Amino acid sequence: MQRKDVTFASGLMSPIHRWFRLTPSFGPELVRTMLTALSAQKSDLILDPFAGASTTLIEAKLMGYNSIGFEINPFLHFVGETSLNWRCDPNVVSKDLERISREFLQCKRTISHAALEATGVYVPPIYNPTRWWRPDVLLELLLLKRTISELVTDETVTKLFRLALAGALVPELTNVTLGRLQLHFIDRSHDHIDVLGTFQRRVTEIVEDLRLVQLSKARSEARLFQQDSTSLNGFKPSQPISVVVTSPPYPNRYSYVWNTRPHLYFFDFFATAKEASQLDVLTIGGTWGTATSMLAKGTVAPTCPAVDDLISPIAAAIRQTGDVLMANYLMRYFNLLGQQLLSLKPHLSTDARLAYVVGCSRLKGVYVETDVLLGALAEKLGMGLKISRIERIRKRNSGADLHESIVYLERG
């Protein structure tokens, strides 16, 4: 498999997937490879418990499979839900784009923050907003946000426009570049930044893709829930889940909350840093703000004997380096992966097949062989899961001896 097929890069060239770029997404080609390897049938129900930008659900829907997904981050849930609704009339979207563009150009010269605030559109309450957006760019972005909400009456169409704006917000229209793990601020004071043109291009791609998918006769359902996948109390799928295709966060402290902060604040999902921090506490892998202070003290205990057997020795080795935070981080990471697998137990069919894409890491010099550990953990949880194969698919950028793998598991 080529590198671009594994990462988000192939998604940028694929219909629907290109509507939003999430750097840690896997590629649609990888989803197809896993579905084939798992012998997925049209009668199967496919689950992605860490949906991200919903690559699995989008690809499953394009291929005619029924699927469900869980995603904890409300902004990414919005991205997925909007990307999976293909019932909009593309001609209506095109006409609305013309109206939005006209109104935007008419107001652009005279608009002020005071005028925007009078209509309920505020500067996002993110810390130091002009570090994220140049003042003139921010004003135009807010004007577009207001124009969309004032001119578009249909809720589904509104969501598509907001998604187009979200797709442009980072990195094209911000002062950041997307680094391997985090965002980096850069000086764009001398750049030509075309807010309306970028937005129009993104809406045009959406229109083209809607036209394309609406030609297809394939009919399947995709349902995405805003849900913590480590605790599924009260969840009842319409049929047993027979195929799981997913990529949980890797043990590398990448914060999905931190990275989606501009969107979370710009689109009014969050109003305070506390809310962002609380979400990071619940998210696997997140150690930002409160989550970091919680992990920096005491000792996180294993929540089941399987995690104790496999992870305690590795956490102890990290603790010996003096790094309490990373020792606790690792224990919590595998506790939550174990809980996520266990939470599926009542919902999996007797012949369920699973594929988890994971990355190995080095924490404080201690090697964390995530693929082997996850496979062994799954086998030890008493759910009847067995490793069928571990396939190492590529070396990770961050280290010559680090790789990404697909852990294939099966029940029965």
Ligand SMILES: C[S@@+](CC[C@H](N)C(=O)[O-])C[C@H]1O[C@@H](n2cnc3c(N)ncnc32)[C@H](O)[C@@H]1O
């Ligand atoms: C590696 S990304 C998945 C990317 C996805 N495969 C794609 O192609 O876009 C992992 C996702 O898991 C989500 N996540 C982390 N902890 C979660 C939890 N407890 N429940 C549900 N989702 C969670 C993160 O917000 C993130 O979007």
